[in-house]
Amino acid sequence: MTTDILTITDLKKHFVIGYSGILKREPITVKAVDGISFAVQEGETFGLVGESGSGKSTVAYTTIGMYRPTAGSIAFRGQNLFEGNKKRPLALKKEIQIVFQDPGSSLNPRRSIERILELPLGIHRPDDNRLEEIVRLLEMVQLPPDYMYKYPQMLGGGEKQMVAIARALATNPSFVILDEPTSALDVSIQAKIINLLIRLQEEFHLSYLFITHDLILMRNVASRVAIMYLGKICEVAEAAEFFRNPYHPYTQMLLSSIPVVSADEEEFKPKKIISTGEIPSPVNVPSGCSFHLRCPERMDICSMEDPLMVEVEEGHTVRCHLFSPEQGGL
Amino acid sequence: MAEQVEVGEFAPTITRQQLRELQRKNRLDNLGRAWYKFSRNPLSIIGGATVLIVVVLAIFAPYVAPFPEHARPFTDFANASRPPSWAYPFGTDEIGRDILSRVIFGFRFSLTMGVVVLSLVVPTGVLLGLVAGYHQGSWIDTVIMRITDIFLAVPPLILALAIASVLEPNLFNAMVAVSLMWWPWYTRLVYGLASTLRNEFFVSAAEAIGGSTAHILLREILPNMVSPIFTKISLDMGWVIIIGSMLSYVGLGVQPPKPGLGTMVASGAKYLPDQWWISVFPALAIVVVVLGFNLLGDGLRDLFAAEEV
Amino acid sequence: MSTPPLLEIKDLYVHFGVFGGTLKVLDGVNFTVYSGEKVGLVGETGCGKTTTMKSILRILPMPPARITGGEIFFKGEDLLKMRAGELHRVRGRGISMIFQDPTAALNPVFTIGQQLGAVVQYSIEGKRLSRKEIWERAIVPLKEVAMPDPERMLNSYPIQLSGGMRQRVCIAMALVASPELLIADEPGTSLDVTIEDQILRLLHRLVKEKHVSVILITHTLGVVRETTDRVYVMYAGRMVEVAATEDLFSNPLHPYTRGLMDAVPRLTGGGIADGIPGRIPDYLNPPLGCRFHPRCPHAMDICHQEKPPFYKLSDNHEVACFLYRNGGRGTQTP
Numbered sequence A: 001m002t003t004d005i006l007t008i009t010d011l012k013k014h015f016v017i018g019y020s021g022i023l024k025r026e027p028i029t030v031k032a033v034d035g036i037s038f039a040v041q042e043g044e045t046f047g048l049v050g051e052s053g054s055g056k057s058t059v060a061y062t063t064i065g066m067y068r069p070t071a072g073s074i075a076f077r078g079q080n081l082f083e084g085n086k087k088r089p090l091a092l093k094k095e096i097q098i099v100f101q102d103p104g105s106s107l108n109p110r111r112s113i114e115r116i117l118e119l120p121l122g123i124h125r126p127d128d129n130r131l132e133e134i135v136r137l138l139e140m141v142q143l144p145p146d147y148m149y150k151y152p153q154m155l156g157g158g159e160k161q162m163v164a165i166a167r168a169l170a171t172n173p174s175f176v177i178l179d180e181p182t183s184a185l186d187v188s189i190q191a192k193i194i195n196l197l198i199r200l201q202e203e204f205h206l207s208y209l210f211i212t213h214d215l216i217l218m219r220n221v222a223s224r225v226a227i228m229y230l231g232k233i234c235e236v237a238e239a240a241e242f243f244r245n246p247y248h249p250y251t252q253m254l255l256s257s258i259p260v261v262s263a264d265e266e267e268f269k270p271k272k273i274i275s276t277g278e279i280p281s282p283v284n285v286p287s288g289c290s291f292h293l294r295c296p297e298r299m300d301i302c303s304m305e306d307p308l309m310v311e312v313e314e315g316h317t318v319r320c321h322l323f324s325p326e327q328g329g330l
Numbered sequence B: 001m002a003e004q005v006e007v008g009e010f011a012p013t014i015t016r017q018q019l020r021e022l023q024r025k026n027r028l029d030n031l032g033r034a035w036y037k038f039s040r041n042p043l044s045i046i047g048g049a050t051v052l053i054v055v056v057l058a059i060f061a062p063y064v065a066p067f068p069e070h071a072r073p074f075t076d077f078a079n080a081s082r083p084p085s086w087a088y089p090f091g092t093d094e095i096g097r098d099i100l101s102r103v104i105f106g107f108r109f110s111l112t113m114g115v116v117v118l119s120l121v122v123p124t125g126v127l128l129g130l131v132a133g134y135h136q137g138s139w140i141d142t143v144i145m146r147i148t149d150i151f152l153a154v155p156p157l158i159l160a161l162a163i164a165s166v167l168e169p170n171l172f173n174a175m176v177a178v179s180l181m182w183w184p185w186y187t188r189l190v191y192g193l194a195s196t197l198r199n200e201f202f203v204s205a206a207e208a209i210g211g212s213t214a215h216i217l218l219r220e221i222l223p224n225m226v227s228p229i230f231t232k233i234s235l236d237m238g239w240v241i242i243i244g245s246m247l248s249y250v251g252l253g254v255q256p257p258k259p260g261l262g263t264m265v266a267s268g269a270k271y272l273p274d275q276w277w278i279s280v281f282p283a284l285a286i287v288v289v290v291l292g293f294n295l296l297g298d299g300l301r302d303l304f305a306a307e308e309v
Numbered sequence C: 001m002s003t004p005p006l007l008e009i010k011d012l013y014v015h016f017g018v019f020g021g022t023l024k025v026l027d028g029v030n031f032t033v034y035s036g037e038k039v040g041l042v043g044e045t046g047c048g049k050t051t052t053m054k055s056i057l058r059i060l061p062m063p064p065a066r067i068t069g070g071e072i073f074f075k076g077e078d079l080l081k082m083r084a085g086e087l088h089r090v091r092g093r094g095i096s097m098i099f100q101d102p103t104a105a106l107n108p109v110f111t112i113g114q115q116l117g118a119v120v121q122y123s124i125e126g127k128r129l130s131r132k133e134i135w136e137r138a139i140v141p142l143k144e145v146a147m148p149d150p151e152r153m154l155n156s157y158p159i160q161l162s163g164g165m166r167q168r169v170c171i172a173m174a175l176v177a178s179p180e181l182l183i184a185d186e187p188g189t190s191l192d193v194t195i196e197d198q199i200l201r202l203l204h205r206l207v208k209e210k211h212v213s214v215i216l217i218t219h220t221l222g223v224v225r226e227t228t229d230r231v232y233v234m235y236a237g238r239m240v241e242v243a244a245t246e247d248l249f250s251n252p253l254h255p256y257t258r259g260l261m262d263a264v265p266r267l268t269g270g271g272i273a274d275g276i277p278g279r280i281p282d283y284l285n286p287p288l289g290c291r292f293h294p295r296c297p298h299a300m301d302i303c304h305q306e307k308p309p310f311y312k313l314s315d316n317h318e319v320a321c322f323l324y325r326n327g328g329r330g331t332q333t334p
Helices: A056-064 A090-095 A113-124 A130-140 A145-149 A157-169 A187-204 A215-219 A239-244 A249-257 A263-268 B016-039 B042-059 B099-134 B139-153 B156-166 B171-197 B201-209 B213-249 B261-269 B277-304 C049-056 C084-090 C112-123 C131-144 C150-154 C163-175 C193-210 C221-227 C245-250 C255-263 C301-305
Strands: A004-020 A026-041 A045-050 A071-076 A096-099 A175-179 A207-212 A224-229 A232-238 A309-313 A316-319 B004-006 B013-015 C007-018 C021-033 C038-042 C065-074 C095-098 C181-185 C213-218 C230-235 C238-244 C311-314 C317-319
Touching (some): A004 A056, A026 A071, A056 A096, A096 A157, A113 B201, A145 B016, A157 A187, A224 A239, A224 A249, B016 B277, B099 B261, B171 B213, B213 B277, C007 C049, C021 C049, C038 C049, C038 C221, C049 C181, C112 C150, C131 C150, C163 C181, C163 C193, C193 C221, C238 C255
Parallel strands (some): A045 A207, A096 A175, C038 C230, C095 C181
Antiparallel strands (some): B004 B013, C311 C317
């Protein structure tokens, strides 16, 4: 019986980016995340996939505490992360850590690797021998001990990201958010890091929220996948099922456009759906179902009403009028 | 604490001794790299050398100046108003004091002014800017920056003159006057930098780990502002010296017979153009010091510039 | 191919002077592009692909960079021997380049019309065009890149456009003077996959309709497979393999190419193989002989000593690796 380590319920995060109107009173809102719910189980890798503007990074940043939710809640092992107006307690910070997308900006260029790794150790593990722990952390991400005295600019992209991973694991967390951890890296370095992350997950019983726009990577990393579009989740399924049997037209469209390297994979892809038009911005979310303007299966109701999430198979949910019971889709 | 640190595949054991060695080696490398960047521009080296020479002269003035006693009350009318010669390379002034020696002692006042003012102004201004910038949008920001704005709204030289004229004219009070009008510039500078830097991912990472505000301000954000702050400091040394000289030129600040550079220029002005050396050499000294600091500032900017390949 | 190549880089050596010595980045690069083809250049960050492309247009920062050897022939003329005035003819006209990040390539304080107009004016030597003439000429490339509502586009600022549109503007700017060769440096990297798909299809159409040759630089193998006719694989400042795209993917020969292919995740699942062990060499002290030998599972003695030449295994497939010196056996494909 698996328990949920992180539960997100009807999360909304809106940003006011300016004011319009004659008296500048009408707020212009970006609905980056507009009502999503999912739960990550202990020990699993939950994948969140989407294009730019989908809100997936906002989910990450809200969970780690950089933003407060506009509405909805996030709970860690049942405990609300945004209790009252206070800052998150250190005990919770220890448990939930993050690895950011761009290692170039997530490591302070003016601090040596030693100092970067010292921070979490000093705060959360003051009793352990600092020097030994740093060497051990570097060893854990396959970096030699003398890297301790180097500065981030002296390291390659992959190595920087490994330091970022070491830093995240230095607090002995239970839950790690990986926000596009390999998007900025080359394919062979990506392979190394992904395999490292998988090994570390087993060794330390970690749960991961893995965020990426790379569907093929997701296929090989996540146990369950959710796809986001303009702030809402369109489809959730167990990984193999998600890729073998996508229901949502958006999922099918993305899967049909990804470049693959072998003929086998080519056959595996759904029929090609050419996406016309641009990705709308989260400032101007279309009415009804936010995807209807680009959807090849668009019906009248799609521009008027936002569909609800429906379970189409066991463990597989979709938010699309094609499959809602009133439409007689199933 | 064990001397051996056990690790796995990379170094079966690595001792503290070896780690210290590696640390030393890295530090030397970093120094070498820093020097390389600094020395790309020969003007930076000239600036640095100039500043170094001036500082040494100022510190060792009593031993270096040919006639150290001329910096104190002294008269020698027999040798008054002599043009530059071997005995008196910068000539003598109207009461027979050697100008070279007085210039060397004059550096003391100028540098003291610069160092003291900046030692007061920089920590205060930077700290206020850091706190305000990090809390941008909150009441802390508003309070600090509005006070800063008030000080900035008053024309600086007038403020300095007003303060200095109320107080007794001497070096100490000149420094007080200049400090009070100088700190807001640092706050402004740092505020802009800090409010941008706080959005960097490494700051968010430090917050996510649980770093205290003090740590984030001083250890994460401040080190990334070193380049503009140091550049400003080296340029400011020049400015403070000029303003100090201006104050003493108008009779506030360093009073005769003390050898402030500005004072010397002022009292020698009436002897232009015939006994030109009485004003010109102190003026040149000001130019050299300020230029030296400016060139040094350029070099420091290059030094802290981000590495690119 | 019997026709003369459009672009031919021969034995290019480029070094950079830095603290600690010289970075010997490009170590004898050979690269050929024919008319009307799409050539891919695949390699990881730091392998020298951007340096090579910048050398063609001579836009490398000249200190610290130094071109220490080689020739670059464009339509028979050596670009490296040209003086500034002659290069002027080639840049933007014969050869054009689009860069990875369209947001960084466009000036945020000028409208598209102003920027495109500047390119238009620059491309016409001698004459100063009137605003109207510039406008009319600027619309043409915008239409070629299938921009909706080109007139409105001219009055927009880059910030008002999406990433895909910005990239299309950059392509339009590159097409103004009807170049014969377009160098696209990772054109889709900062874009979403559906938009990247559109951009790549646009490039494909341009090649067919306007007979432009395209050099597509990327580190994404999937994109190479779908978009190019021929591919070069580059490692640490040297080309290690060149083949027709189909051949490269069905039969990768060089151990580095194999390592890369293995590391690519598959849509069919199954996890990812480990990447290639080690890291790219230090250009200050690069390995002697074959630069890949420290990381190569099949390294032999000769690999430590001599630089492997290109061995031709078929009309469409050459590889710079001693495993193939006897023509073809190499290692058994698992």
